[in-house]
Amino acid sequence: MSRSALDALVEALRRLPGVGPKSASRMAFHLLQHDQEGARLLARALDAALERVRHCRRCNTFTEHEVCETCLDPQRDATQLCVVETPADQAAVERTGSYKGLYFVLMGRLSPLDGIGPREIAMQRLFERATDGQVREVIVATNFTAEGEATAHVLAEGLKAQGLRVTRLARGVPVGSELEYVDLGTIAHALVDRR
Amino acid sequence: MSRSALDALVEALRRLPGVGPKSASRMAFHLLQHDQEGARLLARALDAALERVRHCRRCNTFTEHEVCETCLDPQRDATQLCVVETPADQAAVERTGSYKGLYFVLMGRLSPLDGIGPREIAMQRLFERATDGQVREVIVATNFTAEGEATAHVLAEGLKAQGLRVTRLARGVPVGSELEYVDLGTIAHALVDRR
Ligand SMILES: [Zn+2]
Ligand SMILES: [Zn+2]
Numbered sequence: 001m002s003r004s005a006l007d008a009l010v011e012a013l014r015r016l017p018g019v020g021p022k023s024a025s026r027m028a029f030h031l032l033q034h035d036q037e038g039a040r041l042l043a044r045a046l047d048a049a050l051e052r053v054r055h056c057r058r059c060n061t062f063t064e065h066e067v068c069e070t071c072l073d074p075q076r077d078a079t080q081l082c083v084v085e086t087p088a089d090q091a092a093v094e095r096t097g098s099y100k101g102l103y104f105v106l107m108g109r110l111s112p113l114d115g116i117g118p119r120e121i122a123m124q125r126l127f128e129r130a131t132d133g134q135v136r137e138v139i140v141a142t143n144f145t146a147e148g149e150a151t152a153h154v155l156a157e158g159l160k161a162q163g164l165r166v167t168r169l170a171r172g173v174p175v176g177s178e179l180e181y182v183d184l185g186t187i188a189h190a191l192v193d194r195r
Numbered sequence: 196m197s198r199s200a201l202d203a204l205v206e207a208l209r210r211l212p213g214v215g216p217k218s219a220s221r222m223a224f225h226l227l228q229h230d231q232e233g234a235r236l237l238a239r240a241l242d243a244a245l246e247r248v249r250h251c252r253r254c255n256t257f258t259e260h261e262v263c264e265t266c267l268d269p270q271r272d273a274t275q276l277c278v279v280e281t282p283a284d285q286a287a288v289e290r291t292g293s294y295k296g297l298y299f300v301l302m303g304r305l306s307p308l309d310g311i312g313p314r315e316i317a318m319q320r321l322f323e324r325a326t327d328g329q330v331r332e333v334i335v336a337t338n339f340t341a342e343g344e345a346t347a348h349v350l351a352e353g354l355k356a357q358g359l360r361v362t363r364l365a366r367g368v369p370v371g372s373e374l375e376y377v378d379l380g381t382i383a384h385a386l387v388d389r390r
Contacts, residue, residue, distance in 0.1 A: 005240070005247040006257050006282075012240035015233040016208075017225045018218060022375065025283050030212045031241070032248055032257065033302055038210040039241045045200070045207035046226070046238040052200040053227055062201050062227065088220050107228050 006032070058129060060122050061087050061105040070103060077101045079136040083126065083155060085109050085143055093141060101139070104129055109142055109151040121151070123158070130164055137165045144171055201227070253324060255317050256282050256300040265298060272296045274331040278321065278350060280304050280338055284374045288336060291383040296334070299324055304337055305346040313349075321350070325359055332360045334389055338373045339364075362389040 006028060013024035031039040055061070056068035063069075070076065080101025084090045090103050106121040118124070130138050138159050142148040156166045171189035173182050201223060208219040226234040250256070251263035258264075265271065275296025279285045285298050301316040313319070325333050333354050337343035351361045364385040374382065 005243045005259055009240040009244040012233065012237040013211075015230060015237070016222045018221070022283075023213060026213070027211045028244070029281055029283065032244060035210060036245060038207070039245055042207040042210070043238045043241040043245075045204040046234050046241075048200045049204040049223070049227060050231060050234055050238075064200055086224055088217075088224065 055107070056105075059103045059105055060107060060125060061090060061103065075100070078134045080139065081130055081135045081137070082139045082141050084141050085148065085151075089141065089143070101137075102135075106142070106151070109145075109147045110154060111147050118154075123155070126155070127158060127162060130159055131162050135164065137167060140166060140168050144169075250302070251300075254298045254300055255302060255320065256285060256298065270295070273329045275334065276325055276330045276332070277334045277336050279336045279374070280343065280346075281375070284336065284338070287374050287377070287382060288386075291379050291386065293383045293386050296332075297330075301337070301346070304340075304342045305349060306342050316346070318350070318353070322353060322357060325354055326357050330359065332362060334386075335361060335363045336374065340371060340373065343373075365389050 009028045009031075010021070010024045013019055013027050014021060016024075019027070031042075052064045053062050054064070056063045056065075056071055058067050058071040061068055061070075077100045080099075081104055082090075082093060082099060082101055083104045083106065084093060085106050085108060087105060090105055093099050093103075104126050106123075106126070108116055108121050110116060110118070110121060129135075138155075140152045140155055140159075142152045142155075152168055156168070159166045170193045171186070172193060173186060173190045204223045204226075205216070205219045208214055208222050209216060211219075214222070226237075247259045248257050249259070251258045251260075251266055253262050253266040256263055256265075272295045275294075276299055277285075277288060277294060277296055278299045278301065279288060280301050280303060282300055285300055288294050288298075299321050301318075301321070303311055303316045305311060305313070305316060324330075333350075335347045335350055335354075337347045337350070347363055351363070354361045364382075365388045
């Protein structure tokens with residue numbers, strides 16, 4: 001069978017995170033056999049996103065403008081800056097409805113083994129952003145993974161050196177959960193961070 | 196944030212089978228932040244596949260030609276026709292190296308509740324193909340799921356009515372499993388032991 005266009009599609013789908021050879025071929029089959037409209041939509045959405053999406057000059061998140069709407073919002077508290085790894089993390093903080101400050105999105109976390117250093121997470125731009133004279137507190141909300149914690153440590157050192165107040169989300173027991181079912185590490189951290 | 200191009204990309208990725216909202220947003224982030232080349236490749240691969248891939252006139256599988264290479268291969272045994280649900284199943288049978296006949300690919304299985312009837316699986320075309328005067332045996336290799344078994348039953352009835360010898364993959368294939376995920380040896384044995 002001459003299936004080069006199909007093979008190329010399967011190969012391209014395999015570059016998506018979490019997609020192995022079997023899922024890629026199932027996806028290609030689905031698109032060609034049952035959802036050609038979806039295939040067309042996806043191709044157009046990829047082109048449009050590649051052309052239009054860029055990074056906010058102030059907070060580094062994805063936007064189609066020079067500066068994103070959040071950064072331009074005069075209702076936000078410009079004295080607080082919350083540092084997150086990704087736009088998805090930013091969205092998670094926004095959903096809480098309990099934060100009214102601004103953001104800086106690293107678009108990753110330090111991971112020397114993967115070649116992700118200070119430059120890749122725009123650390124210098126964060127330092128410039130945080131020292132605009134308005135920001136008083138930087139809340140470092142990187143993930144509570146080994147890499148997220150290491151990133152938080154490096155950022156906190158640098159930000160404190162600029163004379164800024166640096167805080168970190170409290171590690172603790174998730175609301176609504178029973179201690180019995182919470183892992184030991186979380187309980188241990190919740191003890192250390194007790195208020 | 197004005198994120199319509201990004202939102203559209205996440206929505207388009209969600210149409211892929213097995214992709215929920217979180218995976219879709221992880222994929223969009225990965226493509227835009229870490230693999231724009233992959234995003235471009237995927238868009239082009241989708242366009243090329245939509246434009247070039249069609250169904251083989253003889254066996255119904257995906258091909259870029261009028262008739263696929265397998266159907267045109269003079270080395271294949273034209274007296275045997277193996278009926279499978281998908282190109283992935285056909286590939287699984289091919290990988291065993293123990294089948295030298297030809298194929299018919301249903302591109303699905305009967306599933307009345309999903310609106311997939313005889314027309315959607317090209318049943319009439321299979322009957323025409325199987326009665327070309329050369330085919331002596333039809334090996335029904337639909338999956339051993341409820342729908343695959345029901346499809347096999349309907350096909351066997353119709354094919355026997357045309358005076359054809361109809362066999363089914365037999366022992367070795369675990370009930371309830373899909374061919375694509377069965378190991379080579381099991382499929383090879385099931386071919387030998389077909390009833
Ligand atoms: Zn911004
Ligand atoms: Zn063919």
